[in-house]
Amino acid sequence: MSAAPVAPSATVANAHAGGPVLLPGTWRQALLLSRYQVRDYLRARRFVLMMAIVAIIGAILSFVLSHFHGAGLSGDPDAFYGTLWGGGVYVVIIFSGIIFGGDAIAGEFQNKTGYFLMGLPIRRTSVYVGKFLAALAASLVAVLFYLAILVANGAYYLGASALPLSLFESVAIAVLYLLALLGAVFLFSSMFKNSLYAVLVVAVLFLFGFSIIDTLLVDLVKIEPWFIIDYARAVISYPFTSPLPLHKSTGFGPTGRPMTVYNPTYPEGLAIMAGYFVLTSVAGLFLFEREEFT
Protein backbone atom coordinates (compact mmCIF):
# COMPACT_ATOMS: atom_id res chain seq x y z
CA MET A 1 0.00 0.00 0.00
CA SER A 2 1.07 3.50 -0.64
CA ALA A 3 2.81 5.22 2.22
CA ALA A 4 3.47 8.46 0.40
CA PRO A 5 1.97 11.43 2.19
CA VAL A 6 -0.59 13.43 0.29
CA ALA A 7 0.19 17.12 0.15
CA PRO A 8 -2.74 19.24 1.30
CA SER A 9 -4.53 20.70 -1.68
CA ALA A 10 -4.18 24.41 -2.27
CA THR A 11 -7.46 24.76 -4.11
CA VAL A 12 -11.06 23.87 -3.48
CA ALA A 13 -12.39 21.68 -6.23
CA ASN A 14 -15.83 20.41 -5.44
CA ALA A 15 -17.56 18.21 -7.88
CA HIS A 16 -21.14 17.10 -8.22
CA ALA A 17 -21.41 14.73 -11.13
CA GLY A 18 -18.08 15.98 -12.39
CA GLY A 19 -18.91 19.69 -12.47
CA PRO A 20 -17.43 22.35 -10.24
CA VAL A 21 -19.68 23.58 -7.43
CA LEU A 22 -19.05 26.28 -4.86
CA LEU A 23 -20.27 25.66 -1.36
CA PRO A 24 -22.47 28.38 0.12
CA GLY A 25 -20.72 30.75 2.52
CA THR A 26 -20.95 30.48 6.29
CA TRP A 27 -23.80 33.01 6.66
CA ARG A 28 -25.68 31.68 3.65
CA GLN A 29 -25.56 28.19 5.14
CA ALA A 30 -26.77 29.59 8.47
CA LEU A 31 -29.78 31.18 6.74
CA LEU A 32 -30.51 28.01 4.78
CA LEU A 33 -30.35 25.89 7.90
CA SER A 34 -32.56 28.31 9.83
CA ARG A 35 -35.22 28.02 7.13
CA TYR A 36 -35.49 24.25 7.61
CA GLN A 37 -35.23 24.57 11.38
CA VAL A 38 -38.12 27.06 11.43
CA ARG A 39 -40.14 24.64 9.32
CA ASP A 40 -39.37 21.95 11.88
CA TYR A 41 -40.41 24.24 14.75
CA LEU A 42 -43.64 25.33 13.10
CA ARG A 43 -44.71 21.72 12.64
CA ALA A 44 -43.66 20.59 16.10
CA ARG A 45 -45.81 20.18 19.19
CA ARG A 46 -43.68 22.72 21.03
CA PHE A 47 -44.91 25.45 18.70
CA VAL A 48 -48.53 24.51 19.37
CA LEU A 49 -47.71 24.51 23.10
CA MET A 50 -46.16 27.99 22.89
CA MET A 51 -49.11 29.37 20.94
CA ALA A 52 -51.45 27.79 23.48
CA ILE A 53 -49.56 29.49 26.34
CA VAL A 54 -49.82 32.86 24.60
CA ALA A 55 -53.49 32.26 23.79
CA ILE A 56 -54.23 31.42 27.43
CA ILE A 57 -52.39 34.54 28.66
CA GLY A 58 -54.25 36.60 26.06
CA ALA A 59 -57.58 35.03 27.02
CA ILE A 60 -57.04 35.78 30.71
CA LEU A 61 -56.07 39.38 29.90
CA SER A 62 -59.07 39.82 27.65
CA PHE A 63 -61.37 38.36 30.30
CA VAL A 64 -59.99 40.62 33.03
CA LEU A 65 -60.29 43.69 30.80
CA SER A 66 -63.80 42.77 29.83
CA HIS A 67 -64.87 41.94 33.38
CA PHE A 68 -63.52 45.20 34.78
CA HIS A 69 -64.59 47.30 31.79
CA GLY A 70 -61.09 48.14 30.67
CA ALA A 71 -59.63 47.89 34.19
CA GLY A 72 -59.17 51.64 34.28
CA LEU A 73 -56.77 51.55 31.34
CA SER A 74 -59.14 52.42 28.56
CA GLY A 75 -58.52 56.16 28.52
CA ASP A 76 -54.74 56.14 28.19
CA PRO A 77 -52.89 54.20 25.46
CA ASP A 78 -49.57 54.49 27.32
CA ALA A 79 -51.10 53.12 30.52
CA PHE A 80 -52.87 50.39 28.58
CA TYR A 81 -49.82 49.16 26.66
CA GLY A 82 -47.39 49.99 29.46
CA THR A 83 -49.27 47.67 31.80
CA LEU A 84 -50.25 44.88 29.45
CA TRP A 85 -47.31 44.88 27.03
CA GLY A 86 -44.48 46.36 29.08
CA GLY A 87 -45.45 44.39 32.14
CA GLY A 88 -46.24 41.10 30.46
CA VAL A 89 -44.32 40.49 27.27
CA TYR A 90 -41.24 39.32 29.15
CA VAL A 91 -43.21 36.25 30.30
CA VAL A 92 -43.91 35.36 26.67
CA ILE A 93 -40.26 35.99 25.78
CA ILE A 94 -38.97 33.81 28.61
CA PHE A 95 -41.33 30.94 27.75
CA SER A 96 -40.52 31.10 24.05
CA GLY A 97 -36.79 31.25 24.81
CA ILE A 98 -37.06 28.14 26.95
CA ILE A 99 -39.27 26.28 24.50
CA PHE A 100 -37.38 27.11 21.29
CA GLY A 101 -33.86 27.62 22.60
CA GLY A 102 -33.51 25.43 25.69
CA ASP A 103 -32.56 22.28 23.84
CA ALA A 104 -31.48 23.85 20.56
CA ILE A 105 -27.83 22.89 20.97
CA ALA A 106 -28.07 20.19 23.65
CA GLY A 107 -30.64 18.38 21.49
CA GLU A 108 -28.17 18.10 18.62
CA PHE A 109 -26.05 15.89 20.86
CA GLN A 110 -28.76 14.01 22.72
CA ASN A 111 -31.09 13.39 19.78
CA LYS A 112 -28.17 12.71 17.40
CA THR A 113 -29.48 15.19 14.84
CA GLY A 114 -26.00 16.70 15.06
CA TYR A 115 -24.59 13.61 13.40
CA PHE A 116 -26.77 14.33 10.38
CA LEU A 117 -25.77 17.99 10.17
CA MET A 118 -22.13 17.72 11.09
CA GLY A 119 -21.43 15.17 8.39
CA LEU A 120 -22.07 17.96 5.90
CA PRO A 121 -19.51 20.52 4.77
CA ILE A 122 -20.72 23.18 7.16
CA ARG A 123 -18.95 25.15 9.86
CA ARG A 124 -20.20 24.86 13.41
CA THR A 125 -20.71 28.62 13.35
CA SER A 126 -23.32 28.16 10.61
CA VAL A 127 -25.13 25.53 12.66
CA TYR A 128 -25.10 27.68 15.79
CA VAL A 129 -26.21 30.86 14.00
CA GLY A 130 -28.80 28.99 11.92
CA LYS A 131 -30.39 27.47 14.98
CA PHE A 132 -30.28 30.81 16.78
CA LEU A 133 -32.05 32.54 13.90
CA ALA A 134 -34.68 29.82 13.82
CA ALA A 135 -35.32 30.11 17.57
CA LEU A 136 -35.50 33.88 17.16
CA ALA A 137 -38.00 33.61 14.31
CA ALA A 138 -40.22 31.13 16.16
CA SER A 139 -40.08 33.26 19.32
CA LEU A 140 -40.95 36.37 17.33
CA VAL A 141 -44.05 34.63 16.03
CA ALA A 142 -45.12 34.02 19.64
CA VAL A 143 -44.32 37.61 20.66
CA LEU A 144 -46.20 39.03 17.67
CA PHE A 145 -49.17 36.79 18.47
CA TYR A 146 -49.21 38.28 21.98
CA LEU A 147 -48.92 41.76 20.49
CA ALA A 148 -51.80 41.04 18.12
CA ILE A 149 -54.01 40.00 21.05
CA LEU A 150 -53.18 43.24 22.88
CA VAL A 151 -53.66 45.41 19.80
CA ALA A 152 -57.06 43.79 19.23
CA ASN A 153 -58.02 44.57 22.82
CA GLY A 154 -56.51 48.06 22.45
CA ALA A 155 -58.60 48.68 19.33
CA TYR A 156 -61.71 47.79 21.30
CA TYR A 157 -60.99 49.86 24.40
CA LEU A 158 -58.94 52.72 22.92
CA GLY A 159 -60.18 52.95 19.37
CA ALA A 160 -58.81 51.49 16.16
CA SER A 161 -56.23 54.24 15.59
CA ALA A 162 -54.80 54.32 19.12
CA LEU A 163 -51.39 52.79 18.46
CA PRO A 164 -48.89 54.96 20.34
CA LEU A 165 -45.37 55.42 18.95
CA SER A 166 -44.10 54.29 22.33
CA LEU A 167 -45.47 50.81 21.58
CA PHE A 168 -43.17 50.46 18.56
CA GLU A 169 -40.23 51.64 20.66
CA SER A 170 -41.11 49.13 23.35
CA VAL A 171 -41.45 46.32 20.80
CA ALA A 172 -37.93 47.11 19.56
CA ILE A 173 -36.59 46.91 23.14
CA ALA A 174 -38.49 43.65 23.68
CA VAL A 175 -36.79 42.20 20.60
CA LEU A 176 -33.42 43.25 22.08
CA TYR A 177 -34.41 41.51 25.32
CA LEU A 178 -35.37 38.43 23.31
CA LEU A 179 -31.94 38.46 21.62
CA ALA A 180 -30.22 38.75 25.00
CA LEU A 181 -32.31 35.99 26.50
CA LEU A 182 -31.77 33.66 23.55
CA GLY A 183 -28.03 34.36 23.71
CA ALA A 184 -28.01 33.28 27.35
CA VAL A 185 -30.30 30.30 26.70
CA PHE A 186 -28.05 29.11 23.86
CA LEU A 187 -25.03 29.45 26.13
CA PHE A 188 -26.63 27.16 28.70
CA SER A 189 -27.80 24.82 25.95
CA SER A 190 -24.20 24.56 24.73
CA MET A 191 -23.02 23.59 28.21
CA PHE A 192 -25.07 20.41 28.29
CA LYS A 193 -25.43 17.38 26.07
CA ASN A 194 -28.71 16.51 27.73
CA SER A 195 -31.79 18.43 26.61
CA LEU A 196 -33.65 17.94 29.90
CA TYR A 197 -30.81 19.40 31.98
CA ALA A 198 -30.46 22.31 29.57
CA VAL A 199 -34.17 23.14 29.61
CA LEU A 200 -34.41 22.71 33.40
CA VAL A 201 -31.46 24.99 34.12
CA VAL A 202 -32.71 27.62 31.70
CA ALA A 203 -36.28 27.45 33.06
CA VAL A 204 -35.20 27.66 36.71
CA LEU A 205 -32.81 30.56 36.06
CA PHE A 206 -35.10 32.66 33.92
CA LEU A 207 -38.42 31.98 35.60
CA PHE A 208 -37.27 32.70 39.16
CA GLY A 209 -33.52 32.09 39.66
CA PHE A 210 -32.30 35.46 38.39
CA SER A 211 -35.19 37.18 40.15
CA ILE A 212 -34.15 35.70 43.50
CA ILE A 213 -30.49 36.59 42.91
CA ASP A 214 -31.55 40.11 41.96
CA THR A 215 -33.53 40.53 45.19
CA LEU A 216 -30.79 39.06 47.36
CA LEU A 217 -28.15 41.31 45.85
CA VAL A 218 -30.20 44.45 46.42
CA ASP A 219 -31.51 43.54 49.89
CA LEU A 220 -28.51 41.86 51.44
CA VAL A 221 -25.41 42.98 49.59
CA LYS A 222 -26.86 46.38 48.71
CA ILE A 223 -25.36 46.55 45.24
CA GLU A 224 -26.94 47.38 41.94
CA PRO A 225 -27.50 44.09 40.06
CA TRP A 226 -26.42 45.55 36.70
CA PHE A 227 -25.01 42.18 35.58
CA ILE A 228 -28.36 40.34 35.85
CA ILE A 229 -30.47 40.31 32.69
CA ASP A 230 -33.62 40.23 34.79
CA TYR A 231 -32.75 43.68 36.10
CA ALA A 232 -32.52 45.16 32.63
CA ARG A 233 -35.91 44.04 31.37
CA ALA A 234 -37.68 46.90 33.23
CA VAL A 235 -36.69 49.21 30.36
CA ILE A 236 -39.22 47.45 28.08
CA SER A 237 -41.92 49.54 29.80
CA TYR A 238 -39.90 52.80 29.85
CA PRO A 239 -41.32 54.13 26.55
CA PHE A 240 -44.71 54.29 28.31
CA THR A 241 -43.34 55.75 31.54
CA SER A 242 -42.95 59.43 32.26
CA PRO A 243 -41.09 60.49 34.23
CA LEU A 244 -38.72 57.53 34.32
CA PRO A 245 -38.19 55.99 37.77
CA LEU A 246 -35.20 57.11 39.82
CA HIS A 247 -32.05 55.07 39.26
CA LYS A 248 -31.65 54.65 43.02
CA SER A 249 -34.17 55.42 45.72
CA THR A 250 -34.16 54.64 49.41
CA GLY A 251 -37.02 54.22 51.79
CA PHE A 252 -38.37 51.84 54.37
CA GLY A 253 -39.75 48.40 53.79
CA PRO A 254 -42.94 46.95 55.33
CA THR A 255 -40.99 45.87 58.47
CA GLY A 256 -39.47 49.32 58.93
CA ARG A 257 -36.08 48.26 57.61
CA PRO A 258 -34.28 50.75 55.38
CA MET A 259 -34.57 49.61 51.77
CA THR A 260 -32.87 50.59 48.53
CA VAL A 261 -34.54 50.19 45.16
CA TYR A 262 -32.50 50.20 41.94
CA ASN A 263 -33.92 50.85 38.51
CA PRO A 264 -31.76 50.65 35.41
CA THR A 265 -31.31 53.86 33.49
CA TYR A 266 -32.55 53.70 29.91
CA PRO A 267 -29.05 53.41 28.36
CA GLU A 268 -27.91 51.07 31.10
CA GLY A 269 -30.80 48.68 30.46
CA LEU A 270 -30.16 48.65 26.74
CA ALA A 271 -26.42 48.18 27.30
CA ILE A 272 -27.02 45.23 29.64
CA MET A 273 -29.24 43.55 27.06
CA ALA A 274 -26.81 44.21 24.21
CA GLY A 275 -23.90 43.04 26.37
CA TYR A 276 -25.71 39.85 27.32
CA PHE A 277 -26.52 39.16 23.68
CA VAL A 278 -22.96 39.65 22.47
CA LEU A 279 -21.08 38.02 25.34
CA THR A 280 -23.33 34.99 25.80
CA SER A 281 -23.54 34.39 22.03
CA VAL A 282 -19.76 34.45 21.69
CA ALA A 283 -19.32 32.25 24.77
CA GLY A 284 -21.98 29.79 23.59
CA LEU A 285 -20.42 29.54 20.14
CA PHE A 286 -17.01 29.08 21.72
CA LEU A 287 -18.34 26.13 23.75
CA PHE A 288 -20.15 24.60 20.77
CA GLU A 289 -17.01 24.83 18.64
CA ARG A 290 -15.19 22.74 21.24
CA GLU A 291 -17.94 20.29 22.12
CA GLU A 292 -17.36 16.75 20.85
CA PHE A 293 -19.85 14.23 19.52
CA THR A 294 -18.51 11.39 21.64
Place this chain on the structure above:
Amino acid sequence: MPPSLEARGLTRRFGPFTALDHLDLNVQGSKCVGFLGPNGAGKTTTLKMFTDLIFPTEGEAFINGVSVQADRKRALARCGVLIETPEIYGSLTPREALEMVGDLRGMPRSQIRARTDEVLAEVRMSEWADQKVGRFSKGMKQRVNIASTLLHDPEVLLLDEPSTGLDPRGVAEVRDIIRGLKQGRRLVFFSSHLLSEVVDVCDEVALLNHGKLLFYDSLANVTGRFTAGTTEVDVEFLEPVGDDLAAGTIASMPGIQGWTRLEAHRLTLTIGGGPPARSRVLEGLVGLRKGLVSFKESRSALEDVYLSQITDGES
Protein backbone atom coordinates in the same frame (compact mmCIF):
# COMPACT_ATOMS: atom_id res chain seq x y z
CA MET B 1 -6.17 13.82 -8.37
CA PRO B 2 -7.58 10.47 -7.19
CA PRO B 3 -9.78 10.46 -4.07
CA SER B 4 -7.79 9.92 -0.91
CA LEU B 5 -7.96 9.50 2.82
CA GLU B 6 -4.96 9.89 5.05
CA ALA B 7 -4.34 9.68 8.78
CA ARG B 8 -1.01 11.02 10.00
CA GLY B 9 -0.19 9.93 13.53
CA LEU B 10 -3.85 10.19 14.42
CA THR B 11 -4.21 9.67 18.16
CA ARG B 12 -7.05 10.07 20.58
CA ARG B 13 -6.89 9.61 24.31
CA PHE B 14 -9.82 9.75 26.71
CA GLY B 15 -8.08 10.32 30.05
CA PRO B 16 -5.75 7.38 30.58
CA PHE B 17 -7.44 5.32 27.83
CA THR B 18 -5.94 5.50 24.37
CA ALA B 19 -8.74 4.90 21.89
CA LEU B 20 -6.54 5.40 18.84
CA ASP B 21 -2.78 5.17 18.91
CA HIS B 22 -0.80 6.99 16.22
CA LEU B 23 -2.74 5.73 13.24
CA ASP B 24 -0.88 6.14 9.98
CA LEU B 25 -3.03 5.17 7.04
CA ASN B 26 -2.97 6.31 3.46
CA VAL B 27 -5.76 5.16 1.17
CA GLN B 28 -5.70 6.42 -2.39
CA GLY B 29 -7.73 5.78 -5.49
CA SER B 30 -11.14 4.47 -6.40
CA LYS B 31 -11.72 1.39 -4.31
CA CYS B 32 -13.66 -0.02 -1.40
CA VAL B 33 -11.86 -0.47 1.90
CA GLY B 34 -13.30 -2.40 4.82
CA PHE B 35 -12.38 -1.07 8.25
CA LEU B 36 -12.50 -3.97 10.68
CA GLY B 37 -11.99 -4.42 14.36
CA PRO B 38 -13.76 -5.59 17.51
CA ASN B 39 -15.92 -3.30 19.62
CA GLY B 40 -13.78 -0.60 21.20
CA ALA B 41 -10.98 -1.04 18.68
CA GLY B 42 -11.17 2.62 17.64
CA LYS B 43 -13.05 2.38 14.34
CA THR B 44 -15.78 4.90 15.12
CA THR B 45 -13.28 7.15 16.89
CA THR B 46 -11.22 7.19 13.70
CA LEU B 47 -14.21 7.98 11.50
CA LYS B 48 -15.36 10.70 13.89
CA MET B 49 -11.96 12.36 13.67
CA PHE B 50 -12.13 12.13 9.88
CA THR B 51 -15.38 14.11 10.09
CA ASP B 52 -14.38 16.52 12.89
CA LEU B 53 -17.04 15.19 15.26
CA ILE B 54 -14.26 14.66 17.79
CA PHE B 55 -10.80 16.14 17.86
CA PRO B 56 -7.47 14.30 17.79
CA THR B 57 -5.14 14.47 20.77
CA GLU B 58 -2.32 14.26 18.24
CA GLY B 59 -2.03 13.96 14.49
CA GLU B 60 -4.22 15.01 11.63
CA ALA B 61 -6.75 13.55 9.19
CA PHE B 62 -6.90 14.47 5.52
CA ILE B 63 -9.63 13.95 2.94
CA ASN B 64 -8.55 14.54 -0.64
CA GLY B 65 -5.45 16.21 0.76
CA VAL B 66 -7.38 18.75 2.85
CA SER B 67 -6.89 18.70 6.61
CA VAL B 68 -10.20 18.01 8.35
CA GLN B 69 -8.94 19.71 11.49
CA ALA B 70 -7.84 22.85 9.64
CA ASP B 71 -10.82 23.21 7.31
CA ARG B 72 -13.66 20.74 7.82
CA LYS B 73 -15.86 22.48 5.27
CA ARG B 74 -13.42 22.05 2.40
CA ALA B 75 -12.39 18.59 3.53
CA LEU B 76 -15.98 17.31 3.60
CA ALA B 77 -17.03 19.08 0.39
CA ARG B 78 -16.74 15.99 -1.80
CA CYS B 79 -17.41 13.51 0.96
CA GLY B 80 -20.52 11.59 2.01
CA VAL B 81 -20.61 10.71 5.69
CA LEU B 82 -22.68 8.30 7.73
CA ILE B 83 -21.56 7.98 11.34
CA GLU B 84 -23.62 5.92 13.79
CA THR B 85 -27.36 6.25 13.10
CA PRO B 86 -28.06 9.97 12.79
CA GLU B 87 -31.50 11.37 13.47
CA ILE B 88 -33.20 13.68 11.01
CA TYR B 89 -35.49 16.46 12.21
CA GLY B 90 -38.67 14.49 12.83
CA SER B 91 -41.14 16.84 11.18
CA LEU B 92 -39.25 16.94 7.88
CA THR B 93 -39.97 14.46 5.11
CA PRO B 94 -37.14 12.58 3.38
CA ARG B 95 -37.59 14.86 0.37
CA GLU B 96 -37.25 17.96 2.57
CA ALA B 97 -34.30 16.51 4.48
CA LEU B 98 -32.49 15.81 1.20
CA GLU B 99 -33.44 19.25 -0.08
CA MET B 100 -31.78 20.70 3.03
CA VAL B 101 -28.66 18.62 2.43
CA GLY B 102 -28.55 19.73 -1.22
CA ASP B 103 -29.08 23.38 -0.31
CA LEU B 104 -26.33 23.30 2.30
CA ARG B 105 -24.04 21.68 -0.26
CA GLY B 106 -24.81 24.38 -2.79
CA MET B 107 -26.42 22.09 -5.33
CA PRO B 108 -28.75 23.68 -7.90
CA ARG B 109 -32.44 23.10 -7.17
CA SER B 110 -33.05 21.20 -10.41
CA GLN B 111 -30.20 18.84 -9.56
CA ILE B 112 -31.45 18.40 -6.00
CA ARG B 113 -34.89 17.41 -7.29
CA ALA B 114 -33.52 14.96 -9.82
CA ARG B 115 -30.99 13.39 -7.47
CA THR B 116 -33.52 13.18 -4.61
CA ASP B 117 -35.77 10.99 -6.73
CA GLU B 118 -32.82 8.86 -7.82
CA VAL B 119 -31.30 8.24 -4.40
CA LEU B 120 -34.64 7.65 -2.70
CA ALA B 121 -35.40 5.06 -5.35
CA GLU B 122 -31.97 3.54 -4.80
CA VAL B 123 -32.65 3.03 -1.09
CA ARG B 124 -36.25 1.98 -1.81
CA MET B 125 -37.85 4.91 0.00
CA SER B 126 -39.66 6.55 -2.91
CA GLU B 127 -43.10 5.76 -1.60
CA TRP B 128 -42.21 7.36 1.75
CA ALA B 129 -40.65 10.46 0.23
CA ASP B 130 -43.36 12.80 1.53
CA GLN B 131 -44.04 11.23 4.91
CA LYS B 132 -42.59 12.71 8.09
CA VAL B 133 -39.32 11.08 9.16
CA GLY B 134 -40.40 11.12 12.82
CA ARG B 135 -42.75 8.21 12.12
CA PHE B 136 -40.11 6.02 10.51
CA SER B 137 -38.48 2.93 11.97
CA LYS B 138 -34.74 2.92 12.63
CA GLY B 139 -34.11 1.01 9.44
CA MET B 140 -36.14 3.45 7.33
CA LYS B 141 -34.28 6.39 8.85
CA GLN B 142 -31.00 4.70 8.06
CA ARG B 143 -32.07 4.33 4.42
CA VAL B 144 -32.77 8.07 4.29
CA ASN B 145 -29.39 8.69 5.90
CA ILE B 146 -27.73 6.59 3.22
CA ALA B 147 -29.64 8.49 0.55
CA SER B 148 -28.38 11.77 2.01
CA THR B 149 -24.78 10.61 1.74
CA LEU B 150 -25.26 9.77 -1.93
CA LEU B 151 -27.17 12.88 -2.97
CA HIS B 152 -24.19 14.88 -4.24
CA ASP B 153 -22.54 11.90 -5.92
CA PRO B 154 -19.57 11.99 -3.51
CA GLU B 155 -16.02 11.07 -4.38
CA VAL B 156 -15.30 9.77 -0.89
CA LEU B 157 -17.74 7.87 1.28
CA LEU B 158 -17.15 7.34 4.99
CA LEU B 159 -19.62 4.84 6.38
CA ASP B 160 -19.73 3.63 9.95
CA GLU B 161 -21.50 0.28 10.01
CA PRO B 162 -24.08 1.37 7.43
CA SER B 163 -26.14 -1.82 7.87
CA THR B 164 -26.93 -1.00 11.50
CA GLY B 165 -30.65 -1.22 12.18
CA LEU B 166 -31.51 -2.74 8.83
CA ASP B 167 -33.36 -6.02 8.35
CA PRO B 168 -31.69 -8.81 6.32
CA ARG B 169 -33.17 -7.46 3.10
CA GLY B 170 -31.92 -3.98 3.96
CA VAL B 171 -28.45 -5.35 4.69
CA ALA B 172 -28.40 -7.03 1.29
CA GLU B 173 -29.59 -3.83 -0.38
CA VAL B 174 -26.90 -1.76 1.32
CA ARG B 175 -24.38 -4.29 0.09
CA ASP B 176 -25.71 -3.88 -3.43
CA ILE B 177 -25.55 -0.10 -3.13
CA ILE B 178 -21.94 -0.18 -1.97
CA ARG B 179 -21.09 -2.62 -4.73
CA GLY B 180 -22.69 -0.23 -7.22
CA LEU B 181 -20.79 2.73 -5.78
CA LYS B 182 -17.51 1.00 -6.46
CA GLN B 183 -18.18 1.25 -10.17
CA GLY B 184 -17.76 5.03 -10.14
CA ARG B 185 -14.64 7.09 -9.49
CA ARG B 186 -15.10 6.76 -5.79
CA LEU B 187 -13.34 5.78 -2.59
CA VAL B 188 -15.59 3.93 -0.14
CA PHE B 189 -14.23 3.47 3.37
CA PHE B 190 -16.56 1.67 5.72
CA SER B 191 -16.42 -0.01 9.07
CA SER B 192 -18.33 -3.21 9.58
CA HIS B 193 -18.74 -6.13 11.92
CA LEU B 194 -20.00 -8.25 9.05
CA LEU B 195 -16.97 -10.01 7.61
CA SER B 196 -19.07 -11.53 4.86
CA GLU B 197 -20.08 -8.01 3.82
CA VAL B 198 -16.45 -6.93 3.69
CA VAL B 199 -15.43 -10.00 1.71
CA ASP B 200 -18.32 -9.43 -0.64
CA VAL B 201 -17.70 -5.81 -1.53
CA CYS B 202 -14.22 -4.72 -0.43
CA ASP B 203 -10.98 -4.65 -2.38
CA GLU B 204 -8.85 -3.89 0.66
CA VAL B 205 -9.12 -4.29 4.42
CA ALA B 206 -7.66 -2.46 7.39
CA LEU B 207 -7.77 -4.19 10.77
CA LEU B 208 -7.68 -2.20 13.97
CA ASN B 209 -7.33 -3.58 17.48
CA HIS B 210 -6.80 -1.74 20.76
CA GLY B 211 -6.42 1.49 18.80
CA LYS B 212 -3.56 0.17 16.69
CA LEU B 213 -3.57 -0.65 13.01
CA LEU B 214 -2.62 -4.31 12.61
CA PHE B 215 -2.55 -4.27 8.82
CA TYR B 216 -3.89 -2.58 5.74
CA ASP B 217 -3.65 -4.51 2.50
CA SER B 218 -5.63 -6.03 -0.32
CA LEU B 219 -8.03 -8.80 0.63
CA ALA B 220 -6.08 -11.35 -1.41
CA ASN B 221 -2.76 -10.42 0.18
CA VAL B 222 -4.20 -10.47 3.68
CA THR B 223 -5.81 -13.89 3.40
CA GLY B 224 -2.78 -15.27 1.58
CA ARG B 225 -0.32 -13.91 4.13
CA PHE B 226 -2.12 -14.95 7.28
CA THR B 227 -3.65 -18.28 6.32
CA ALA B 228 -0.84 -19.55 4.08
CA GLY B 229 -3.51 -20.95 1.78
CA THR B 230 -4.97 -23.20 4.47
CA THR B 231 -8.74 -23.62 4.61
CA GLU B 232 -11.10 -25.51 6.85
CA VAL B 233 -13.88 -27.26 4.95
CA ASP B 234 -16.97 -28.98 6.34
CA VAL B 235 -17.94 -32.09 4.35
CA GLU B 236 -21.09 -34.17 4.65
CA PHE B 237 -21.87 -37.62 3.21
CA LEU B 238 -25.07 -39.60 2.83
CA GLU B 239 -23.39 -42.64 4.38
CA PRO B 240 -21.42 -42.74 7.63
CA VAL B 241 -17.68 -42.30 7.29
CA GLY B 242 -15.67 -44.45 9.67
CA ASP B 243 -12.51 -43.38 11.44
CA ASP B 244 -10.47 -45.85 9.41
CA LEU B 245 -11.61 -44.29 6.15
CA ALA B 246 -11.06 -40.75 7.49
CA ALA B 247 -7.64 -41.48 8.97
CA GLY B 248 -6.61 -43.57 6.00
CA THR B 249 -7.82 -42.70 2.53
CA ILE B 250 -9.06 -39.19 3.28
CA ALA B 251 -6.15 -38.09 5.46
CA SER B 252 -3.68 -39.29 2.85
CA MET B 253 -5.20 -37.21 0.03
CA PRO B 254 -2.78 -34.56 -1.28
CA GLY B 255 -3.37 -31.25 0.54
CA ILE B 256 -5.13 -32.71 3.59
CA GLN B 257 -3.41 -31.43 6.73
CA GLY B 258 -5.84 -32.75 9.32
CA TRP B 259 -9.37 -33.80 10.06
CA THR B 260 -11.90 -33.74 12.90
CA ARG B 261 -15.19 -35.53 13.26
CA LEU B 262 -18.39 -33.52 13.64
CA GLU B 263 -20.90 -36.38 13.32
CA ALA B 264 -20.97 -39.86 11.81
CA HIS B 265 -21.71 -38.35 8.39
CA ARG B 266 -19.77 -35.09 8.77
CA LEU B 267 -16.09 -34.14 9.01
CA THR B 268 -14.07 -30.97 9.07
CA LEU B 269 -10.98 -31.13 6.85
CA THR B 270 -8.01 -28.81 6.99
CA ILE B 271 -6.75 -28.36 3.45
CA GLY B 272 -3.54 -26.60 2.48
CA GLY B 273 -2.41 -25.58 -0.99
CA GLY B 274 -5.15 -23.19 -1.97
CA PRO B 275 -7.92 -23.70 -4.52
CA PRO B 276 -6.07 -26.33 -6.64
CA ALA B 277 -5.65 -28.59 -3.59
CA ARG B 278 -9.29 -28.11 -2.58
CA SER B 279 -10.34 -29.09 -6.08
CA ARG B 280 -8.31 -32.30 -5.93
CA VAL B 281 -9.68 -33.18 -2.48
CA LEU B 282 -13.24 -32.62 -3.73
CA GLU B 283 -12.65 -34.98 -6.63
CA GLY B 284 -11.16 -37.54 -4.24
CA LEU B 285 -14.13 -37.35 -1.88
CA VAL B 286 -16.59 -37.82 -4.74
CA GLY B 287 -14.55 -40.85 -5.78
CA LEU B 288 -15.15 -42.48 -2.38
CA ARG B 289 -18.78 -43.14 -3.47
CA LYS B 290 -20.12 -42.34 0.02
CA GLY B 291 -22.66 -39.86 -1.34
CA LEU B 292 -20.93 -36.49 -0.87
CA VAL B 293 -23.73 -33.92 -0.40
CA SER B 294 -21.87 -30.88 0.93
CA PHE B 295 -18.38 -29.35 0.66
CA LYS B 296 -18.11 -25.82 2.03
CA GLU B 297 -15.66 -23.61 3.90
CA SER B 298 -16.20 -23.61 7.66
CA ARG B 299 -15.23 -19.95 7.83
CA SER B 300 -14.13 -17.43 5.30
CA ALA B 301 -10.41 -16.87 4.99
CA LEU B 302 -10.92 -13.33 6.29
CA GLU B 303 -12.70 -14.68 9.34
CA ASP B 304 -9.71 -16.91 10.02
CA VAL B 305 -7.39 -13.93 9.73
CA TYR B 306 -9.65 -11.80 11.92
CA LEU B 307 -9.90 -14.38 14.66
CA SER B 308 -6.18 -15.17 14.64
CA GLN B 309 -5.14 -11.53 14.67
CA ILE B 310 -7.60 -10.35 17.28
CA THR B 311 -6.79 -13.27 19.55
CA ASP B 312 -3.09 -12.59 19.13
CA GLY B 313 -3.66 -8.95 19.78
CA GLU B 314 -5.55 -9.59 22.98
CA SER B 315 -3.18 -12.17 24.42
